[in-house]
Amino acid sequence: MSDRALILYTTLGCSLCEKAKVEIWPQLEAFQLRLASVDIADDEELSRRFGWSIPVVGLGDVDDVLCWPFSSHELEEWLRARLD
Structure with a gap:
């Protein structure tokens, strides 16, 4: 697996994040990505930006994300548009 990461913006106790992971797992192998979780509670800017929309996934650009x-x-379509 490569070192490219799909970032999951999450926080402690996010039940929707567990549901999102079910959708995420098949795409990690397909696109040779690893999953990196980022707790938005640790970052004031991320909390402000994503506090009401987590789980959110991205590839590092916080202006280009896919919200739950x-x-x-x-x-898959979102990743294909950015990685293929």
């Missing part, structure tokens, strides 16, 4: 709800297929 998303399906595995929607995530």
Whole structure:
């Protein structure tokens, strides 16, 4: 697996984040990504930006993210547009 990461913006006790992971897992292998969780509670800017929309996934650019709800297929299309 490569060192490219799909970032999951999350926080402690986020039940929707567990649901999102079910959609995320199939795409990690397909795109050779690892999952990196970032707790938005540790960052005031991320809390302000994503506090009401987590789980959110991205590739590092906080202005280009995919917010929940998303399906595995929607995530695949989002990743394909950015990585292929």
